[in-house]
Amino acid sequence: MLDIKLAKSKMENEEGMNHLWVQLFQDEKVQPQKSEIQIQLPKGIYRSNNLNGFVENEREHIVVDAFDQDVIIEIFTQDAIQCGEMTIVVSLLTAETTISKEIRIQIVEEDEMDMVEIDEQVVERIKELSNAAPTYDAETNIVSIQPRILEKRDNEYSHLEKKYRIDY
Template sequence: MITARLAKRVLEHEEGLNHLLIQINPPVRLRHAVVRLMLPEGIYLGEIYGDFDTDKSDGLVLHAMDSMNELLVEIYTADAIPCGEISLGIVGLYTDMQGDVVGEQLALPLVIADADSADAVEQELDEQVVNKVKALAGFTRGMNTSAGNGFLDCTPHKQLTFNPHYRSELEKQYRVDGGGA
């Protein structure tokens, strides 16, 4: 019932960012589902996108479980953590219409690497996750690729204002106003 995919398999050990797409496709109509993420020490949750509420234990509660639901979760590292292979734990608890609870667990492997190693490793990106991130960020609408190379132009627009009455200090000091007599 639950599947999860990472945008990339490698996460930088310091100030790294990745996205996790969780899809829940119930075979029968459910009253609700609760998703809990078990993250290793040093990996934190960022923004979570999707239609959910949170319960007392920080579980993500999904209602209206008659079709597939998706959650897009940002995970990140702030401080340096040890490099190596770890796994992210995802627990799904499903309550059907009769009140019976069924649980499911999923472990997702993730490689923690330093920035140089992460750049050197040929990373395969999951295009579906990347497209969902872009859609949520608004990049698919009005994307400015002015150079024609497919890169996003993030140069801020410089706003120039003109004040016809502005005078610099030197101009004020040495200005001779001609005026009538």
């Protein structure tokens, strides 16, 4: 019902990046319903919004409305964090149940990244998503509309009213 994979087996401890692939599978016993995906990351690891474009609520949970879907999240480090093995917990929250799965990620120094294993299936899915996104090139027309600026005046009549007013 819930499967998670990482694009790389290791991640750099400083300015490192990886992708987390969360797959939801249909369970015959459970009716499709709205559910939320909660991702708990170790301290020092952050995530961006999901690359699939699903809505994220105020609790930063990803809202999905059906099974047989997948979500890709980019995870990264900003500052140097301690090296070692860390755990990422992904939970699927529905009205009736909560299903959680863990995946371990190895945080290493930059010089240890040469022995990284890459999951080609995750990489292919990321490429599919990036190709499906609309591209902007020289032929794309972008229209910029300037907003109106309302000017508040404290006089009795506006300047147009003063100019064209006829007092009877």
